Amino acid sequence: MLKKDVLVIGGGMIVHDQILPSLYHLQRIGEIGKISICARHTTPLKSLMNSPSIKESFPGQFFISFPPLDTPEDKYFPELYKEAIKTLAPRQCVFIALPDYLHYPAIMEAFNHDQHVICVKPLVQTYKQLAEIEEISKKKRLFVGVEYHKRFDIRSLLARKNYRDGLFGEFIIGEAKMIEPYYYRHSNFQNWFTCDISDPFTYVGCHYVDIVTFITGLKPVGVSVVGIKKSFPNGNVGYMWSHGRVFYENGGILSVINGLGYPDMGGGSNQQGLELYFENKDCTSVLRHDDQFRGVSYSISEEKTEIRKNFYTINTDYFRLVPWNGPGLKPVGYGYTSIEELIKCVKKIDNIEDDRTRLEEIEKIDNLGIIATPKNSYYNELICECARRSILEDGKPYYIDYANYTLSSR
Ligand SMILES: NC(=O)c1ccc[n+]([C@@H]2O[C@H](COP(=O)([O-])OP(=O)(O)OC[C@H]3O[C@@H](n4cnc5c(N)ncnc54)[C@H](O)[C@@H]3O)[C@@H](O)[C@H]2O)c1
Known part of the structure; x- marks a missing residue:
């Protein structure tokens, strides 16, 4: 090739x-x-x-x-x-x-x-x-x-297979969170992560909106997002925290909390995870992914912040550079x-x-x-567009009309 x-x-x-x-x-x-x-x-x-x-x-x-x-x-x-x-x-x-x-x-x-x-x-x-x-x-x-x-986390791929094989039933309610580190506020983020351009929901919440549809195939049809503003060290103001409530085509709901605020002293590089509930045949099912504790913790200086922590949970799943036969x-x-x-x-x-x-x-x-x-993930653009409007209007819900690909606040 x-x-x-x-x-x-x-x-x-x-x-x-x-x-x-x-x-x-x-x-x-x-x-x-x-x-x-x-x-x-x-x-x-x-x-x-x-x-x-x-x-x-x-x-x-x-x-x-x-x-x-x-x-x-x-x-x-x-x-x-x-x-x-x-x-x-x-x-x-x-x-x-x-x-x-x-x-x-x-x-x-x-x-x-x-x-x-x-x-x-x-x-x-x-x-x-x-x-x-x-x-x-x-x-x-x-x-x-x-x-x-x-999408390439083995757990997402397995959940997609099991959902589509009917093992979970139908997604009905869930919550997701991704809180990125506080020290991001001191990075180049302060130059572009301002209220008029971005917010934690569109920055990282979108990962979980994508994953829930990736697993279930259910399209999100609306969202309400509220944000909390704080100043960056350079004086620019951004939404440092957000809470979104995403509505799905089957009536399901996903609550999503996000922020640039995981404590630098905290035991992980960030905090993230997902919990989904399903209506099944005369019972319910649940999928819980605690993406914080991966079975490994170190007591060393944390690599990025150089802050000494008692225990530091290591993310061995997303990206690591390890010895190999080369x-x-x-x-x-x-x-x-x-x-x-x-x-x-x-x-x-x-x-x-x-x-x-x-x-x-x-x-x-x-x-x-x-x-x-673009063809198979367009719902992400639609939901983020709704989310941007919603957060700028203090949480007013916005909805997607998939027949015409338009948004409204009906
Ligand atoms: N989990 C994820 O999928 C994930 C994580 C982090 C970032 N991102 C995405 O990656 C993008 C960048 O994020 P980042 O964290 O690396 O941001 P960053 O602020 O650290 O880097 C942005 C870079 O763009 C460069 N840049 C800005 N204007 C430019 C121009 N006109 N020409 C050339 N270069 C220019 C800057 O010099 C800087 O190097 C964002 O869209 C973000 O959403 C995705």
Whole structure:
């Protein structure tokens, strides 16, 4: 199969923690070609290039930097990604890891230069943008995949199988939570995670909205979200906490709490989990996923915050770099699997010569529903659009009309 070159746009936390190590490994095992990364300025690129954990894991590997690393750090190039895309041959892969509101223009730019797209979640901020992306991608036979990595957690896949085999019955009520660390407030988040742009529900709550539909196949039809505002260290105001109530097409309800506020002193890297109840044949069923205690805890300085904790619960499931039968360290976990599967899709489509069969292959991926694509995960855009309106209107519920793909506050 042809190797694809990959251009990552954005050089922040998710690139450091998951995307670059995954791509370096795929490069090392011969699955992809050159890797380049474009950020607005060189500061994050230098951090990536000099990251001790990345250097230790991938000795001798490097990426092409836009702008070049010797560019002064105070020089900003918000439009440079357009030039970086032009350096790719047609039908390579653009991996978008920008703040949410920049996904759409970057995807359009990638399409203008015939590039496949992998994008961190959420793909875009409106259903209208998503529909346009789907249409262009199909016309050009380009793959678009959304990196919803929780889908590749074995527990999600097993729950999907068991639900669809009828073992649980029908989802009726549940609760999900994902509280990200307090120290995020000191990161680049303070520059873009403002009330007008994002909130914890659309940032991380969307993972569980996606997962509940991934498991059950039930579409969300409405949501009410309330938020609590606090100031970032730089004075910008953001919603630091949110509570959402999601309504499903069968009358089911999911309560979702989110925040940027898991204590830095706390025993985990964040707090997350899911509990779902089901109506079954003359009984009920339950699925409980405590995603905090994974059976391993350490008493060492916590890796990221360097704060000394008595016990620190280790997440061995999402993403870890571990020794393997090769140089450096190897990425493992569903964060890696998700990227590996997305890259496989890009290659699979372009391994087909015939235009119609290429389209059929893209549609096959849509229909299987394991990889999130615009066609099979559009409910996420609709629910996030409702959520944004709702939180800005203090929790007024918004509903989706799936016949017309419109929203209302009926
Ligand atoms: N669990 C998940 O799936 C998950 C987790 C974290 C982040 N994300 C998503 O990843 C995206 C980025 O999040 P992050 O945490 O890495 O944010 P971040 O703020 O750490 O990084 C954003 C990066 O984008 C770069 N950037 C901004 N404007 C740019 C421009 N015009 N051109 C080039 N680069 C530009 C910045 O330099 C920075 O490197 C968001 O969409 C977020 O929702 C997903």
